[in-house]
Amino acid sequence: MISGTLKGLALSAAIGLATLTSAAYAQDVAGKKIGIAAREITNDYNRDIIAGAEKALKAAGAEVVVTDGGADPRKHNENIESLINSGVAGIVVQLGDAQQLAPVVAKATAAGIPVVTTSIGSKTEGVLADVGGDDALMSAIVSRALLSSIDYKGDVYVFWVPGAPILETRKRILQAMVADYPQVKLHEVPTEHSAARVQAQMEDILTANPEPGSVAAVWGAYDLLVSGAVEAVRRNDRNEIKIASIDGDRVGFQMLLDEESPFVATVVQDVPRIGSLAAEVLLKGIAGEKEFASTLFTDAWLATHANGVASAEKRWGAGIWDEMFIPRADVEERWEQNGELIVVHPILP
Known part of the structure; x- marks a missing residue:
């Protein structure tokens, strides 16, 4: 209280x-x-x-x-x-x-x-100043979540748009973290600001790697971008592949809270x-x-299956369920809501 x-x-x-x-x-x-x-x-x-x-x-x-x-x-x-x-x-x-x-x-x-x-x-x-989310911090959070979900082993495909400064920063942090885990292999997939393009690229990756376990995870620089990869994974019944990204857009929550979703986490920004x-x-x-x-x-915070309801309502308010056409009760039945929501914020001197 x-x-x-x-x-x-x-x-x-x-x-x-x-x-x-x-x-x-x-x-x-x-x-x-x-x-x-x-x-x-x-x-x-x-x-x-x-x-x-x-x-x-x-x-x-x-x-x-x-x-x-x-x-x-x-x-x-x-x-x-x-x-x-x-x-x-x-x-x-x-x-x-x-x-x-x-x-x-x-x-x-x-x-x-x-x-x-x-x-x-x-x-x-x-x-006067640049205002935004702390991209290095957010990437560390989501990269930790994704790597943990695959127990720090396997092939991870990385979607980002080359030349976009904050996306380059997010990818660079992932690369630095993976350096400590020799059983993780990153595959960089440069792309465009297009979910359709990412979907086509992911389809090709799945065709080239048909065996379950041959692709452990997909890391996306932001939610809308990686939504194409989520669609390809679901269409090919490869939901064992874990996917995560950054931003906490509505599309991110729709992917996160959907039934049997391969999308396991997004870092939400205010x-x-x-x-x-x-x-x-x-x-x-x-x-x-x-x-x-x-x-x-x-501020930023990690949204997962286990704290998805609280995370969505903190970002969008209680009316988000009507906006996304997802009943809150269905989400609570689908994913046990026992995860803590922890807000992070860089401390400046």
Whole structure:
């Protein structure tokens, strides 16, 4: 009871702080235009960062303009330049590469327009801060869960998109962990931001490895990407293969909580908070503040079959079952809910 009360108080305090932050800087942005430049808007992760930032900025009285680069880095940069040329008061950038963004950030800085990035994985020169999940920490958590599920033995196929900074970081942590387990063999499968492409690649892998046990596990850089591998595994009746990834999207929970699912874990991020925290930093920057930590992180937790109900409701609220068309009672009957939900957060000095 005491623990629950403290958690409630902490949540109320966090909500109150975000509201106070928006109100405190309302005079600085009231009626002004602020841009949110998304590299792409394809999944819950993208949409919820935008929603979190948009809500905080509108609460401060700003007019919000959202651009979509359609997963094209060049178009992404062009959109940011267009926002700069339109005279926005500030910009939140979602996804990208620090080197690729540096020239347009420099233009924004020269024009006196503060910029905050989200989910770049490092600070781009000239921005106030980069806000996101701690990708190294999240990868360590999900990689530990997946390796444990196969008792640190067997062939593991690794799906990621080369050149995507945070995905490269996630893969690099997996590689470092596997170095301690000589009975695990990683097979890198470079792919595209396409579940259909991953499904086709996984079909080829299963065809080449028809014997049960010849593929121990699949590691995916994020939920939507690896959903194609889950589909291929299920279609080929190879549910002995364990699969895990990162983000905690709705599709991740649908895979996790489905009957006889080979998907065993996902690291869930507090994605809306990435957006709202980025907005709070930007509002402070517009007001003239300059001192921020280079990188700021939000909460994360591991969702498994054993804590899936609590994990889903923490991320999405009690209405998630209607949204996913999955009865909560069915999940509780399917998977015993005896696992603890542990929230992690990097501690910064």
